[in-house]
Amino acid sequence: MEKRIQNSYLASKVMPADRAAAEILPGMIVGMSGFTGSGYPKAVPLALAARIEDAHARGEKFALRILTGASTAPELDGALAKVGGIDFRLPYQSDPELRARINRGEIEYMDIHLGQVAQYTWFGFLGKIDVAVIEVSGILPDGRLIPSTSVGNNKTWLDLADKVIIEVNSAQPAGLNGMHDIYYGTALPPDRQPIPLVRPGDRIGEPYLRVDPSKVVAVVETHGPDRLGRFAQPDDSSIRIANHLVEFFRHEIAKERLGQQLLPLQSGVGNIANAVLSGLRDGGFEGLTAFTEVIQDGMLDLIRTDTIRTASATALSLSPEGVEEFNRNIDHYHSRVVLRPQEISNHAELVRRLGCIAINGMVEADIYGNVNSTHVAGTSIINGIGGSGDFARNGFLACFVTPSTAKNGAISCIVPMVSHVDHTEHDVTVIVTEQGLADLRGLSPKQRARVVIDNCAHPDYRPLLQDYFERACRDSVGKHTPHLLGEALSWHQRFTEIGRMKP
Structure with a gap:
């Protein structure tokens, strides 16, 4: 000492x-x-x-x-x-x-x-x-x-x-x-x-x-290590989500809205985020940068291979294997990693100036693009909003990712109305599930609903969502953002009562 x-x-x-x-x-x-x-x-x-x-x-x-x-x-x-x-x-x-x-x-x-x-x-x-x-x-x-x-x-x-x-x-x-x-x-x-x-x-x-x-x-x-868990290997659903995002980035490059090095990446914590980062490496991207909160194993691997040449964050959140890799090659990472206070890593001024591409997980999204990233059934907190809102509100792109279903299909992650709103429709630009990707830029509420249902909903729930939307367009008091108020949260109520969203 x-x-x-x-x-x-x-x-x-x-x-x-x-x-x-x-x-x-x-x-x-x-x-x-x-x-x-x-x-x-x-x-x-x-x-x-x-x-x-x-x-x-x-x-x-x-x-x-x-x-x-x-x-x-x-x-x-x-x-x-x-x-x-x-x-x-x-x-x-x-x-x-x-x-x-x-x-x-x-x-x-x-x-x-x-x-x-x-x-x-x-x-x-x-x-x-x-x-x-x-x-x-x-x-x-x-x-x-x-x-x-x-x-x-x-x-x-x-x-x-x-x-x-x-x-x-x-x-x-x-x-x-x-x-x-x-x-x-x-x-x-x-x-x-x-x-x-x-x-x-x-x-x-x-x-x-x-x-x-x-x-x-x-x-x-x-004298003790950080207590960090191991990350699971990306499953088929995560890989499909990653592939949809990589394809979308290539489309944006072709449209000249992004360059070959994209823009600084922000990635939330979790297995899907790791899969997306691996997808970027496997997709041949190089010379990337990151301006994010946490460097986890997937991003560390990209820094190791110089797929990401510079990464700014406020913390290293690595599995035990990631810690071993970091310590073993710390000289390599020392010149490529910058750790800052979170008031800087998450600062709205900097996120907007740099034009970050935000990629974060969610619990559910509704057909109009509102995102719940924190609560089960609108009442029970999971972890918290974290920094996802700092980046979604101010970044160049706000991408939210999730499998289309949870609990072995008992829950649809695309619903008529989210049970809790963390990110409003105004701050969400892209929603991705393993089913596909919904680009919500420049769309009205009803246009967004059609894109989300067609591209992101699981086939088991897509007809139910289409039926809800069509009846809402017909019977809703207002026609700008059609909802059947007595039915909008019925899926969540059904789940709390019988353990599944499907009737």
Whole structure:
């Protein structure tokens, strides 16, 4: 650890995790590092959970408002949720225990665009940050911090927190040093200035995080990997979705709306996203760039082969095999990967300037192009909107992908009306299922409905959708966006009652 903690003052703050956790008191607002399962604190949350459990055994109230970059891991979200230690959480989550408690109404959850979290905090909308708990991979002699595998909102938590706890994780590769770009040029309105980034690989900041040493109350030594799962191999449905998108991109190149290098790619997390990225490689594309939130295995493979020459993100979210590959060839990735704060990776100004191509998953889409990417039956949260809205609203293309059915055909992912709206019809340009692709640009609502039904719906549900649409066009009060209001959500109601959408 002497090589990892090079500042003598901060070295004097080294203590066990349980002593550090004692700095966190009931009712506090705590900003923690972590973005999509990487770069989260490994020891303090577990010690904090044990402390909370003991307090509850004594009949004392002890719960916290927890703010992060995105999802974390069982050692943080799961451990704290299990002992009843969270009463409010934002902006994104994926832990089963936390999700279950949110959906039972035991924890308040705010689903928010990831690009808005830092500015909302600076605006004072989310309250005063009492404590920041941040994982880093090292501390320099001058006290600056070498970020870990994710940056997320760490800059904001460090700037605004009254107290700071630093976890130094020696399991994170030393080769991360210099891979980050922390921009300190943001300001509050009306004093904002343009962000000077015009290419995905531009470096506009510095490689390290700053922290006021007087705010650091504890430094905790850890040695543990990020807890990231393995990605399944793309199935036939994912491959067909990828092929439809690749064909669409070739069509756009032929129409001269895209160049051979496309535009910077943004890709959501998941097996379909990995399949799409593999499809680009197999389709012969090269010299691509990415301006995205997360680099996962599919994108890492494209960087390894130089199909993607530059990738900007806020986190590395890799399987264990992906981590091994990254560590083994870290020098190769060091010159091609830039990790930034999420207020920059998801910034609307930059997404629009660069003209990103956004590719994100969804739960369902309706015939008019509205997309639900977060809820089951409109009531139960899955993970959250994440950064998909940051890119869909501001990018060059907003592509949403899903298989046409779920639960072995019991659910149609193309429905008359979505049960929850995350992305309105105004922000969605392309919908893709394994059945085909619907290009919604320049179409009226009724035109969109015909294209979505004909191209994206599963054959088992297509006649039902066509019947609904025809009757809505005939019987709806208004004819611009025809709906049968008493029937529009009947598919979801039927599923909750009998376990399938088909009558």
